[in-house]
Amino acid sequence: MSEAYPYNGRLSRWDELADGLAIVGVQALEDPFPFQAGQYATLGLMGSEGKLVQRPMSISSSSDDLSEYEFFIRLVHVGAFTPLLWKIGVGDSINIKGAKGKFLLQDDGRTCLFVASGTGLAPFISMLETLRGRGETRDIVLLHGVSYAYDLAWRQELMELEAEGVFPLRYVATVSRPKESPEWDGATGRVETIVAAQMDGLGLTPDNTTIYLCGNPEMISVVDEIATARGFPPEQVRKELYWPKGREHR
Numbered sequence: 001m002s003e004a005y006p007y008n009g010r011l012s013r014w015d016e017l018a019d020g021l022a023i024v025g026v027q028a029l030e031d032p033f034p035f036q037a038g039q040y041a042t043l044g045l046m047g048s049e050g051k052l053v054q055r056p057m058s059i060s061s062s063s064d065d066l067s068e069y070e071f072f073i074r075l076v077h078v079g080a081f082t083p084l085l086w087k088i089g090v091g092d093s094i095n096i097k098g099a100k101g102k103f104l105l106q107d108d109g110r111t112c113l114f115v116a117s118g119t120g121l122a123p124f125i126s127m128l129e130t131l132r133g134r135g136e137t138r139d140i141v142l143l144h145g146v147s148y149a150y151d152l153a154w155r156q157e158l159m160e161l162e163a164e165g166v167f168p169l170r171y172v173a174t175v176s177r178p179k180e181s182p183e184w185d186g187a188t189g190r191v192e193t194i195v196a197a198q199m200d201g202l203g204l205t206p207d208n209t210t211i212y213l214c215g216n217p218e219m220i221s222v223v224d225e226i227a228t229a230r231g232f233p234p235e236q237v238r239k240e241l242y243w244p245k246g247r248e249h250r
Contacts (some may be wrong), residue, residue, distance in 0.1 A: 005044075005046050005052055005095065007029075007093035007094055007095050008028065008029050008030050008095055008096060008097075009026050009027060009028050009029055009093070009094045009095060009096035010026070010027050010029060010091060010092065010093055010094065011024065011025070011026060011088055011089065011090050011091065011092050011093075011094055012025040012026060012027040012068050012090065012091075013025030013068065013070075013090065014089065014090050017150065017151070017153055018148070018150045018151060020074060020075035020077075020086075021073075021074050021075070021119075021151060021153075022072075022073055022075075023060070023070060023071070023072055023073075023153060024070070024071045024072075024073055024085070025068045025069070025070050025071075026041075026043065026068065026069045026070075026071065026094055026096050027067070027068050027069075028066075028069070028096055032066035032067075032069075033066075033097070033098055033099055034063070034066065034099070035059055035063050035098060035099030036063055036099070036104055037059075037062070037063045037104070037105065037123070037126040037127040037129075037130040037131075038058075038101065038103040038104045038105065038123040038126060038127055038240075039058075039059060039063075039098065039099040039100060039101040039103070039104070039123075040056045040057055040058045040059060040098065040099065040100060040101045040103075040123075041056070041057060041059055041069055041071075041096055041097065041098030041099050041100075042054050042055065042056050042057070042096070042097050042098055042100075043055060043057050043071070043081070043085070043094060043095065043096055044081075044094070044095035044096070044097075045081065045084040045085060045088070045094060045095065046084075047080065047084065052095060053080050053081050053084060054081070054095070055080075055081040055082075056100070056101075057071045057073060057122075058071070058072070058101075058103075058119075058120075058122040058123040058126070058214070058240070059071065059098075059099065059122065059123070059126050060072050060121075060122035060123070060125040060126050060129075061125075061126060061129060062126065062129040062130045062133050063126060063130045064130060064133050064134065065133070069096065069098075071122065072119045072121060072122040072125070072153055073085065073119060074118060074119050101240070103123055103212070103214065103238060103239075103240040104238075105127055105138070105212075106210055106238070108210055110208055110209050110210045110236075111138075111139040111140070111141065111202075111204060111208055111209045111210070112138055112139065112140045112141070112209075112210060112212060113141045113143070113198075113199070113204055113209050113210070113211045113212065114127075114140060114141065114142040114143065114212050114214075115143045115191060115192070115195060115211065115212070115213050115214070115215075115219070115223055116142070116143070116144045116145070116191070116213075116214050116215050117144075117145045117146075117190070117191050117192075117214075117215030117216040117219045118145075118146055118147075118151065118215050118216065118242075119215070119242070120213075120214035120215025120216070120240070120242055121144050121153060121154065121214075121215075122214075123214055123240065124142060124212070124214065125154055128140070128142075128161075128167075128169070131167075132167060137167055137168055138168070139168045140167075140168065140169050140170070141169075141170045141172075141198065141202060141204065142158065142169060142170070142171045142172070143172050143173075143174070143191050143194060143195065143198060144171075144172070144173050144174070144191065145173075145174045145175075145176060145189075145190050145191025145192070145194075145219070146173070146174075146175060146176070147175070147176050147177045147180075148175060148177055148180055148181050149175050149181035149183065149184040150181070152173050152175075155173060158171040159171060170202070172186075172187055172194065172198060173186055173187065174186065174187035174188060174189055174190070174191050174193075174194050175187070175188055176188070176189055176190045190219065191219060192218075192219045192222040192223050192226075195223050195226055196226055199226075199230070205230070205231075206230065206231045206232045206233065206236060209232075209236070210236045210237075210238065211223065211227050211232060211236060211237045211238065212238045212240075213237065213238065213239045213240065214239075214240040214242070215240075215241075215242050216242065217241045217242070220239050220241055223237075224237055224239070
């Protein structure tokens with residue numbers, strides 16, 4: 001690949017979970033930058049026109065481990081950045097800068113209702129890993145929706161964490177195309193369709209819960225409407241849209 005741009009990082013890990021879906025590690029070659037769990041970094045690669053193509057990506061690793069920044073990324077064939085990323089390999093150069101974002105855990109003592117679609121799971125994994133590394137706990141309900149069962153990154157780890165019972169986590173995964181995942185026997189439908197029932201079943205109300213939404217903007221809009229109808233004030237519905245509504249741009 002071209003080294004015309006003074007890259008400051010290297011691709012250190014590439015775990016492809018399914019075709020076009022990968023957990024990616026990036027090491028900073030200069031001084032690593034600090035970040036808070038839930039924030040994003042900006043990754044960049046040189047495009048065909050000789051310009052740096054950059055995209056924000058939520059960090060999925062613990063904020064207390066700066067040896068590598070981890071990302072959960074889907075290839076968007078019509079995008080500008082991810083096709084470039086899929087052409088490089090471990091050891092190749094990449095640009096990284098950060099961190100930014102206000103999608104952070106609130107110190108409010110409430111149960112955290114995490115709702116993620118697709119790769120929107122990334123900041124929640126960072127929050128969980130950071131809390132666990134510090135020996136801290138929060139009451140967390142994590143709902144993750146994907147199209148196919150094989151898209152459920154970290155599923156085994158999350159199920160094991162829930163089963164251990166040491167960290168107060170309830171994890172529910174849902175698949176929106178179950179006919180194409182015949183082995184799947186869990187919840188079905190888009191993640192926004194299971195939110196109301198989960199809230200009712202677990203007694204999640206504005207008095208005891210803060211909602212965190214990350215991923216598809218349509219999902220975020222639907223869950224925001226559910227929360228508003230149930231009396232959640234805006235400050236208790238935290239949002240991170242992964243692309244402008246109506247346009248996926250990565």
